[in-house]
Amino acid sequence: MLTAVTDRYFADGGHALDFTNKAFESLDLIGWEHASAILPSLVDHMVSARGSEESNAWRQPIDLVPLCEATFAELPELLADGRAKRGSWRGDEVLAPLLLGDDPTAIMAALKSAIRDGATATDLSRAIAYAAALRVALFGVSNESAEVWMGMSFPVITQR
Numbered sequence: 001m002l003t004a005v006t007d008r009y010f011a012d013g014g015h016a017l018d019f020t021n022k023a024f025e026s027l028d029l030i031g032w033e034h035a036s037a038i039l040p041s042l043v044d045h046m047v048s049a050r051g052s053e054e055s056n057a058w059r060q061p062i063d064l065v066p067l068c069e070a071t072f073a074e075l076p077e078l079l080a081d082g083r084a085k086r087g088s089w090r091g092d093e094v095l096a097p098l099l100l101g102d103d104p105t106a107i108m109a110a111l112k113s114a115i116r117d118g119a120t121a122t123d124l125s126r127a128i129a130y131a132a133a134l135r136v137a138l139f140g141v142s143n144e145s146a147e148v149w150m151g152m153s154f155p156v157i158t159q160r
Contacts, residue, residue, distance in 0.1 A: 001020050001024075001039070001042065001046075002017075002020065004046060005017050005020045005046055008049070008050075011046070011049040011050070012045065012048075012049035012050065015045075015049070016042075016045055016046055016049040019042060019045055020042055020046070023038050023039060023041070023042055026038060027039075062104050062105065064104055067104060067105065067108055068108075071108055071111075071112060074112065075115070078112055078115040078116050079115060081115075081116045082115050082116050082117060082118040082119065083118075084118075085117060085118025086118045086120060087118065087120065088118050089114060089117050089118040089119040089120070089123050091114055091117065091119065091123075091127070092123070092126055092127045092130060095110055095111075095114055095119075095124075095127040095131075096127050096130045096131040096134060097131070097134075098110040099111075099127065099128060099131040100131050100134065100135060111124065114127070
């Protein structure tokens, strides 16, 4: 089920993965003997969900799918490079504003650099959540532009 739902980028905006995950969590709680009642409820949503790679927004002006796939191919090497440094990465305050940029190639390069420098999945999640919170807290949609973000200073994350 997880392989099928992650075969497409953000199938139904990520909802298909969320529903599948919640179904498995529910079965862990109520017991797997209920799988025949729970899992079929996922099928219609899974087969009707569209992946983001099917939309023009993911293909224009930069085709994000090949960019992501090239990075996925590099992950084993990036993780191996960062293994010795794992746990020492402290680049949240540098990575967050880069994630808010409008250049997907630069964003991917920043993520790869963080992994190579020892960032863990938790570190990356923290930086991404921080960037998302800044975006929501500081700006309405009408304020989004590269000029606005480039002139900003970001507070250092001190909580770990």
